[in-house]
Amino acid sequence: AQSVAQPEDQVNVAEGNPLTVKCTYSVSGNPYLFWYVQYPNRGLQFLLKYITGDNLVKGSYGFEAEFNKSQTSFHLKKPSALVSDSALYFCAVRDSQGNTNAGKSTFGDGTTLTVKP
Amino acid sequence: NAGVTQTPKFQVLKTGQSMTLQCAQDMNHNSMYWYRQDPGMGLRLIYYSASEGTTDKGEVPNGYNVSRLNKREFSLRLESAAPSQTSVYFCASNGVRGYRYFGPGTRLLVL
Numbered sequence: 001a002q003s004v005a006q007p008e009d010q011v012n013v014a015e016g017n018p019l020t021v022k023c024t025y026s027v028s029g030n031p032y033l034f035w036y037v038q039y040p041n042r043g044l045q046f047l048l049k050y051i052t053g054d055n056l057v058k059g060s061y062g063f064e065a066e067f068n069k070s071q072t073s074f075h076l077k078k079p080s081a082l083v084s085d086s087a088l089y090f091c092a093v094r095d096s097q098g099n100t101n102a103g104k105s106t107f108g109d110g111t112t113l114t115v116k117p
Numbered sequence: 118n119a120g121v122t123q124t125p126k127f128q129v130l131k132t133g134q135s136m137t138l139q140c141a142q143d144m145n146h147n148s149m150y151w152y153r154q155d156p157g158m159g160l161r162l163i164y165y166s167a168s169e170g171t172t173d174k175g176e177v178p179n180g181y182n183v184s185r186l187n188k189r190e191f192s193l194r195l196e197s198a199a200p201s202q203t204s205v206y207f208c209a210s211n212g213v214r215g216y217r218y219f220g221p222g223t224r225l226l227v228l
Contacts, residue, residue, distance in 0.1 A: 032215060034216055034217075036216075036217070036219075041222075042221060042222070043121070043207055043209075043219035043220050043221045043222050044160075044207070044209075044217070044219040045219070046216045046217065046218070049214075049215060049216055051215065090159065090160065092217075104162060104165065104175070105217070107159050107160040108159055109157060109158065109159035110159050
């Protein structure tokens, strides 16, 4: 069975400071990893994904994530946080085996990021 | 290109009533999903459809039924609503790039 853990319910940072939102995962095979963002009263939006290749993945809005196979982690990062980055962030994992599109992704419980001016 | 659309946006039901949540996507995606989102519990998969004509149970299918009407539409039905089904429901589809496109959600309150 696959699983995702987001160990922090809430992350608070000051505007302009770097931010990290943590994610660890467990899958039986090679992972496909995703980050999504949810703004209040909206659906989730895709930020970035790791399928294969370079361990540092760049995504939307200046976010990036680093895949670390030995630590089974996929932490979301941004060098300089903005107040507008305040939202709920979800990490998701899917086993690379099986049908790429229909395979079931497992989502973490989410981390609320608050960026203060 | 509207992406994934859901209706209604908000609904109040009494215990025992039935209703159908509608979802449609205009991206020609094969796979579609229904999730519920509850505080502190993240997203839980209710049902999914890998392609037109097929549906499969997710983590929490009890109390729900689905219909993949055609490639565009995937509906979720509550036959006899219960207060435990109060939640926010999201429909999603999955394209060739491998990630989900989510609809705006339906907020359901069961009294």
